[in-house]
Amino acid sequence: MSDNDARPGVHDLRSALQRLQARPDQLIETDHPVDPHAELAGVYKRVGAGGTVARPTQIGPAMIFNNVTGYPGSRVLVGLMASRERVGLLLDTSPRELTQRMAEAVKDAIEPITIDRDKARCQEIVYRADDPDFDLRTLLPAPTNTDQDAGPYFCLGLVLSSDPDDGTDVTIHRLCVQGRDEMTIFFAPGRHIDEFRKKAEAQGNPLPVSINMGLDPAIPIGATFEAPTTPYGYNELAIAGGLRGRPVELVDCVSVPQRSIANAEVVIEGVILPGRRDAEDQNTHTGHAMPEFPGYNGAAHPALPVLKVTAITTRRDPILQTLVGPGEEHTTLAGIPTEASIYNACEAALPGFVSEIYAHTAGGGKFLAVMKCVKRNATDDGRVRQAALVALGTYRELKNLIMVDEDVDIFDSDDVLWAMTTRMQGDIDIIVIPGVSGHVLDPSQSPAYNPRLAARGVTAKTIYDATVPFHLRAEFARAQFRDVDPRPFAPDLDLEYPVTS
């Protein structure tokens, strides 16, 4: 037992799993053999993926597969954060208050520290790529999510890299296994590690990186913040430090001049090679990459940077963590930081006016948000739209916004649609801002869809103002029922009373 194990609370993946095991219906395990090629993701699509995957699906438990065909002794975890309720459990708060919890963590950020190698659990086992028996493809059971995918992917690989002048960055990137010691790495335009890579490549240098998998969930969710909350050069690991009230621990890699996350289950060390590009589907020629967060298959990229693996280090009996790309897990990982960024910006611009924000799962936590506004007087009619503009100005990838009043439950889509149905007139309450920067993975954001769009990833942004005009508020009071404790009448239903969250 190291010191780490004595700490209270969630501090690594295993303590996160222990917390879930103490609750009913949050984590299941199976010994049934599963093929990592398309079967594992196919199972979880039905069990718990949710989000934007094709129906049928549902919100369900996280799942550990103990018997992965072709990988004796390997375990794969999927869906750890594929429910807002579960993320609340793992981050010590209620699902509703995650926005504010993350917003506070940004203000309380604590920089990571580096610990000695002999204390780093992630280096209990070391495999070096210069060993002739080394083969990435047989060491780790990277799943292929669908039969159309370009290859096996590490879907929750937190890439850590640094630049001598510009600092350190951590970001989850799409990593496709290409050979015994090679992977391709996909960067959406403007990602910070890609800027480091371009600088290194211009000087003819490889870029040392570590890929960290199987982490305290505070780390990947903190890493998903984007500029302007975490501008170029900002080390997002500091937000996980803020969430936990103690620094994330790093350790020097064994094979490259880089650091890795000391409590990771699995670390892949390597360098991004200068001047090299490979087709993402060079081994399969499927034309597809993998299912992306908007729910569609991403196109295989014809020329991606190549990551040369130099070593893999793991804990004993490591758990490989993955996700189903378009699922609810993307919504929580991307969306809760989105909510927190918008919340902090609205608090700065319009203090106290926006009380809740939900980055809705229909947009994978990026494209659609519902915002609750607290109107106090007639001038607040205009502040609703001002808050929407603040949100659009804060988070570039946001496309549509639904603005509702205090009496609407933003996490209940039926209630939001009710507000849109009874509190909107389309000609005066829908505001469209054409031709703004958006996201390339939304297929409607293309000149083929609308010839007025200059390029892919340019979009109209739409504000749906479903709030009641202040002077008409008396006509929009919801019918009030008597507040009764229902529990004596329906004891088996496990109803909450009084409702606390």
Ligand code: MN
């Ligand atoms: Mn960054």
